[in-house]
Amino acid sequence: MTVHILSLRALLLLGLYHTGRRSLASAADLQDPPKKIAVVGAGIGGTAAAYYLRQEFGPLVKIDVFEPGSIGGRLATVKIGDHEYESGGAVIHPLNLHMKHFIEKLGLPPRKDLSSKMAIFDGKELVFEESNWFIINFFRMIWQYGFNFLRMQMWVESVLDKFMRIYQYQQHSYSFSSMERLLHAMGGDAFLTLMNQTLEEAMLAEGFSQVFLNNVVTPITRVNYGQSVRINGFVGVVSLAGADSGLWAVDGGNKRVCTGLLYHSKSELIPAKVTSVSFKVRPSKRGISNSFYEVNYVDESGSAHGLYDIVIIATPLHLGKSDITFSGFSPPIPSHYPGRYHQTVATLVHGVLNVSYLGTTEPASDFTVSDILTVDSKDCIINSLGSLDPVHIPDGYKRPPASEAKVWKVFSPQPLSQQQLQNMFLSHDSVSETPWLAYPSYRPPQRKSPPFILHNRLYYINAVEWAASAMEMSSISARNMALLAHHRWYQQEGKIDQEDLHMRLRGEL
Numbered sequence: 448m449t450v451h452i453l454s455l456r457a458l459l460l461l462g463l464y465h466t467g468r469r470s471l472a473s474a475a476d477l478q479d480p481p482k483k484i485a486v487v488g489a490g491i492g493g494t495a496a497a498y499y500l501r502q503e504f505g506p507l508v509k510i511d512v513f514e515p516g517s518i519g520g521r522l523a524t525v526k527i528g529d530h531e532y533e534s535g536g537a538v539i540h541p542l543n544l545h546m547k548h549f550i551e552k553l554g555l556p557p558r559k560d561l562s563s564k565m566a567i568f569d570g571k572e573l574v575f576e577e578s579n580w581f582i583i584n585f586f587r588m589i590w591q592y593g594f595n596f597l598r599m600q601m602w603v604e605s606v607l608d609k610f611m612r613i614y615q616y617q618q619h620s621y622s623f624s625s626m627e628r629l630l631h632a633m634g635g636d637a638f639l640t641l642m643n644q645t646l647e648e649a650m651l652a653e654g655f656s657q658v659f660l661n662n663v664v665t666p667i668t669r670v671n672y673g674q675s676v677r678i679n680g681f682v683g684v685v686s687l688a689g690a691d692s693g694l695w696a697v698d699g700g701n702k703r704v705c706t707g708l709l710y711h712s713k714s715e716l717i718p719a720k721v722t723s724v725s726f727k728v729r730p731s732k733r734g735i736s737n738s739f740y741e742v743n744y745v746d747e748s749g750s751a752h753g754l755y756d757i758v759i760i761a762t763p764l765h766l767g768k769s770d771i772t773f774s775g776f777s778p779p780i781p782s783h784y785p786g787r788y789h790q791t792v793a794t795l796v797h798g799v800l801n802v803s804y805l806g807t808t809e810p811a812s813d814f815t816v817s818d819i820l821t822v823d824s825k826d827c828i829i830n831s832l833g834s835l836d837p838v839h840i841p842d843g844y845k846r847p848p849a850s851e852a853k854v855w856k857v858f859s860p861q862p863l864s865q866q867q868l869q870n871m872f873l874s875h876d877s878v879s880e881t882p883w884l885a886y887p888s889y890r891p892p893q894r895k896s897p898p899f900i901l902h903n904r905l906y907y908i909n910a911v912e913w914a915a916s917a918m919e920m921s922s923i924s925a926r927n928m929a930l931l932a933h934h935r936w937y938q939q940e941g942k943i944d945q946e947d948l949h950m951r952l953r954g955e956l
Contacts, residue, residue, distance in 0.1 A: 558698045
């Protein structure tokens with residue numbers, strides 16, 4: 448990586464920290480600010496949206512966040528024994544600038560980092576086991592795959608360099624009206640091409656070998672997205688970036704970011720399930736008609752509704768994920784968009800691993816591998832197997848060896864049977880199973896993505912997941928949606944869908 452790129456990233460990060468909310472005086476001359484905004488969903492997308500909406504619209508607007516379940520959505524923990532463990536989104540990339548900004552703003556420390564070792568399992572035996580020595584791992588990769596691994600790192604780095612442009616756009620308050628426009632602003636036609644071809648096609652075109660894709664790249668996509676290299680190329684690069692060094696997590700659990708953002712936004716949490724959104728037009732005292740969105744919901748007291756100027760949907764509008772209906776809109780808004788979410792079952796087991804299940808003869812007391820990835824094989828019933836540490840690492844904590852009972856997380860496409868658990872573990876005293884519809888089933892070409900703008904002042908954050916599902920992608924979409932809602936409310940069209948940032952900045956200076 449060049450010094451120039453490092454400097455650019457540092458400047459972008461500093462810019463995110465020091466960028467304040469713009470003055471609304473000139474905008475307010477055009478139109479009064481909104482009185483009420485609704486956000487449907489309190490995962491990372493919804494809570495980040497509430498945070499950024501407060502920045503954009505100021506202290507007077509009332510922001511209601513609807514959530515029938517736990518704050519955090521797909522960021523969740525499970526308590527086993529005396530500790531809590533991540534059952535949802537677990538790791539954050541070092542270049543995720545919004546997530547970095549959040550923990551700085553909220554005063555949340557990163558979790559203590561513990562060393563780990565990786566192995567790859569083909570359903571019968573370990574075909575690769577990482578050494579404690581970097582130089583040994585390096586030469587093993589060179590021996591087996593030539594320079595494919597180094598070239599992959601360089602290729603991913605080149606895509607990430609373009610990805611970083613979105614922070615500069617958002618730092619200067621630019622927003623985009625669709626996922627395609629946002630991606631094009633980042634990486635031009637190359638990013639749109641990645642969206643419409645498989646990762647396998649993209650990497651083969653770059654000269655990577657099929658053996659390398661099968662044995663190294665596929666295990667990474669399986670652990671991160673439960674799918675093979677036939678996912679789209681853009682989410683594939685995001686997945687490969689998730690295997691990078693320097694990954695981190697929040698002390699106490701990543702869901703703390705959502706709780707902190709909700710508190711910091713001074714929003715009101717309404718523990719209710721939204722059932723429908725309707726478009727309403729009503730006359731005002733001045734004789735002109737005003738339009739609102741009626742949000743209908745059900746809470747412990749029964750059915751209720753509220754009227755809002757702006758509504759942000761921060762939950763997937765897809766079959767199996769939502770049953771919100773929309774009425775009074777022309778053209779109609781569908782309740783479900785095409786495509787489906789992919790099931791991954793996270794099973795947390797407190798027990799003693801049967802290392803012979805992995806085909807190794809190494810004594811369990813000497814087995815120090817913490818992360819086991821898998822190839823795409825009929826013999827593999829799991830996507831990954833990993834040793835978990837608590838979300839808060841207490842002083843003096845040491846990860847137990849495989850010969851002792853500890854918590855393991857198993858990712859699998861289907862729930863594990865009792866027989867399968869008995870094969871994998873010599874003994875276990877606790878099993879917690881969470882079936883996640885965690886991310887879309889990525890099957891390119893992505894002919895038409897869901898829209899960011901469902902109606903004039905009705906926005907959809909989760910459309911971004913069809914490019915890639917990740918905490919930072921949701922945060923980027925939340926920031927984009929807050930900016931988009933602000934610019935459209937105050938008719939600031941010059942800040943929407945503009946890609947000539949450098950030329951415009953030169954003019955402003």
